[in-house]
Amino acid sequence: MAPHPSRAPAVQVSRETQLPFSRASDDEVTCATSAPPSPTRPPGNRAEAEGRGCRGAPNKLRARRGGRSRPKSELALSKQRRSRRKKANDRERNRMHNLNSALDALRGVLPTFPDDAKLTKIETLRFAHNYIWALTQTLRIADHSFCELETPAPPCGELGSPDGGSSGDWGSLYSPVSQAGSLSPAASLEERPGLQAATSPACLRPGALAFSDFL
DNA sequence: TAGGCCATCTGGTCCT
DNA sequence: AGGACCAGATGGCCTA
Numbered sequence: 001m002a003p004h005p006s007r008a009p010a011v012q013v014s015r016e017t018q019l020p021f022s023r024a025s026d027d028e029v030t031c032a033t034s035a036p037p038s039p040t041r042p043p044g045n046r047a048e049a050e051g052r053g054c055r056g057a058p059n060k061l062r063a064r065r066g067g068r069s070r071p072k073s074e075l076a077l078s079k080q081r082r083s084r085r086k087k088a089n090d091r092e093r094n095r096m097h098n099l100n101s102a103l104d105a106l107r108g109v110l111p112t113f114p115d116d117a118k119l120t121k122i123e124t125l126r127f128a129h130n131y132i133w134a135l136t137q138t139l140r141i142a143d144h145s146f147c148e149l150e151t152p153a154p155p156c157g158e159l160g161s162p163d164g165g166s167s168g169d170w171g172s173l174y175s176p177v178s179q180a181g182s183l184s185p186a187a188s189l190e191e192r193p194g195l196q197a198a199t200s201p202a203c204l205r206p207g208a209l210a211f212s213d214f215l
Numbered sequence: 216t217a218g219g220c221c222a223t224c225t226g227g228t229c230c231t
Numbered sequence: 232a233g234g235a236c237c238a239g240a241t242g243g244c245c246t247a
Contacts, residue, residue: 084233085224088225088234092224
C-alpha cells in the first residue's frame with residue numbers, strides 16, 4: 001500500500017545526510033528532542049509483558065532484581081524509575097529518528113521519479129538491495145563487453161547473481177535472495193511503475209541509457 | 216471496516 | 232550503572 005507522505009515524520013535530516021553511515025551517538029542528535037511525546041497510549045499495560053524475555057534467560061534478570069542496594073523510599077524509587085524510563089524513551093526515540101534519517105538518505109540516492117510516493121521502509125531496503133545488484137550486473141556486462149572487444153577470446157566473466165544464482169537474463173532483475181523473500185520485491189514494485197522503469201533492463205543495459213537519465 | 220505503515224513506549228539483554 | 236540494541240505491544244492515520 002502507498003505510504004502517507006503527509007504523515008511522514010518530521011525528521012530533521014542533519015548529520016546523516018551529510019555524513020552518510022557515520023555512527024553518531026544518540027547524544028549528538030538533536031532532532032528528536034523536538035518530537036512531541038506520544039500521547040497515544042496510557043501507561044501501565046506492560047504488566048502482561050513481564051517475563052516475556054526477548055533474548056536469553058529471564059532468570060538472570062530476576063537474580064539481578066533481588067540485588068541489594070541502599071534502601072530507598074518507595075517514592076524515590078518510583079521517581080528514579082520514571083526518570084530513567086523517560087531518558088531511555090528519549091534515547092530510543094533519537095535512535096529511531098537516526099535510523100529514519102539514514103533511511104531517508106538511502107531513499108535520496110535511489111532512482112525514483114519525483115511523482116512517486118515515498119518508499120516505505122521495507123520497499124526502500126528491498127529496492128536498494130535490488131538496485132545494487134542490478135548495478136553490479138551492469139558492471140559485469142560492461143566488463144564482459146570490454147573484454148570481448150579487446151580479445152575475441154572466451155568471455156571473462158559469467159553473468160550471474162552475486163549470490164551464486166544462475167540468473168543471467170535481464171528478465172529477472174531481482175536477485176535470488178530477494179526473490180526468495182516472503183514478500184517479493186517484484187511484487188512490491190509491481191505497484192510502482194516508476195521503480196520498475198528505473199531498474200528496467202533497458203535502463204541498465206550499458207549504452208542504452210545513462211544512469212543520470214533516471215536519477 | 217480491514218489492513219498496511221508508522222511512531223512511540225516498554226522491558227529485556229548485552230556491552231562498556 | 233548506564234547506554235545501545237532489540238522486539239513486542241499499542242494506537243493513530245490512511246487507503247482500498
